[in-house]
Amino acid sequence: MKLKNIASRISNKVNRTLTDIIFLAQLEKLIMSKKKGAVILTYHGVDLNEDKRFNMRFFSNKTLDKHFYYLKKYTNVISVSDYFEQKWDKNKLNVAITFDDGYRNNFLYLKPLVEKYELPVSFYITGLNNTPYKFIWADFADLALYFTKSNSFVLGNQEFRKTINGSFINNEGLTPKLKIKEIGNWEYKKEFFKLFESEFNEIQKKTELLDYWQIMSDEEIRECANSPYINIGSHGFLHNNLNNILFENAKSEIIDSKNYLENITQKEVNEIAYPDGGYTEDLTKWCFEELNLKFQLACSFLHKNDFERNYLRSRLDLYPVDTIPNQLSQIEPILTF
Numbered sequence: 098m099k100l101k102n103i104a105s106r107i108s109n110k111v112n113r114t115l116t117d118i119i120f121l122a123q124l125e126k127l128i129m130s131k132k133k134g135a136v137i138l139t140y141h142g143v144d145l146n147e148d149k150r151f152n153m154r155f156f157s158n159k160t161l162d163k164h165f166y167y168l169k170k171y172t173n174v175i176s177v178s179d180y181f182e183q184k185w186d187k188n189k190l191n192v193a194i195t196f197d198d199g200y201r202n203n204f205l206y207l208k209p210l211v212e213k214y215e216l217p218v219s220f221y222i223t224g225l226n227n228t229p230y231k232f233i234w235a236d237f238a239d240l241a242l243y244f245t246k247s248n249s250f251v252l253g254n255q256e257f258r259k260t261i262n263g264s265f266i267n268n269e270g271l272t273p274k275l276k277i278k279e280i281g282n283w284e285y286k287k288e289f290f291k292l293f294e295s296e297f298n299e300i301q302k303k304t305e306l307l308d309y310w311q312i313m314s315d316e317e318i319r320e321c322a323n324s325p326y327i328n329i330g331s332h333g334f335l336h337n338n339l340n341n342i343l344f345e346n347a348k349s350e351i352i353d354s355k356n357y358l359e360n361i362t363q364k365e366v367n368e369i370a371y372p373d374g375g376y377t378e379d380l381t382k383w384c385f386e387e388l389n390l391k392f393q394l395a396c397s398f399l400h401k402n403d404f405e406r407n408y409l410r411s412r413l414d415l416y417p418v419d420t421i422p423n424q425l426s427q428i429e430p431i432l433t434f
């Protein structure tokens with residue numbers, strides 16, 4: 098087993114270098130046009146220099162420009178609704194592009210790119226603007242824990258201590274973010290926000306950090322919805338993991354989120370991307386039957402019969418690791434014909 102890992106790592110390294118050379122020689126068609134099938138891509142934030150200090154998910158606008166260039170050239174980029182309705186080109190890789198979390202950086206840096214390449218994309222947005230907490234809780238955690246001078250804190254009667262690599266863990270070995278996901282409810286998150294209130298006040302004053310937590314205003318959401326290339330969908334109301342809270346609470350979060358977005362955009366919202374990929378079978382069925390959310394997005398499927406629900410599809414999560422040619426070559430079909 099161990100030997101196989103090493104061998105495959107060596108061969109991966111060779112493949113990765115080869116991919117770089119192929120793109121450098123402008124022979125990328127060899128890789129890109131070989132792919133056939135369909136995939137939905139998940140991106141999150143966009144910044145200007147791909148800063149990975151706080152989290153590993155933000156692509157720079159320059160990298161995304163390259164992604165869009167090659168995707169437009171070699172794949173069939175389609176909207177999420179067309180993906181569900183299987184409006185596919187059988188001879189190509191069909192790609193639907195999605196961005197989660199509704200960051201202001203999507204409005205600032207991504208909307209111009211989408212309009213430059215004329216590509217359909219979906220943005221999945223929370224209702225956090227209608228609360229006193231105008232940020233995604235995970236970004237609050239990433240930033241507050243990065244900048245705090247504390248070496249330990251108590252949350253929900255449990256102590257979290259700073260380890261040698263700078264991350265915090267409790268005595269179950271869980272980081273605050275994992276524990277917050279496990280507990281699920283909003284009260285526990287509010288307790289966490291209270292603990293790091295002064296750190297976050299300082300963070301909010303720093304303009305160079307705005308890209309890493311600020312979410313779109315109502316007016317910016319409206320402007321995105323008015324773009325012919327952008328479709329707006331729900332990402333829950335508070336970004337709670339909807340499989341870890343009471344069914345009734347999950348339902349009201351989705352109703353609130355749908356009402357909030359429809360009120361802003363004046364368009365029907367029929368797409369949802371479940372926050373952190375968390376959902377239950379009952380919730381997906383209820384969303385489809387009661388709210389006409391006919392295009393629902395998971396990360397990976399969580400339950401046995403998920404694929405048979407034709408209103409639910411999985412996605413491929415992308416991270417800005419490796420070189421751009423290798424990022425592109427890792428875009429593989431989730432569905433094949």
Ligand SMILES: [Zn+2]
Binds near residue numbers: 197198332336372373
């Ligand atoms: Zn999210």
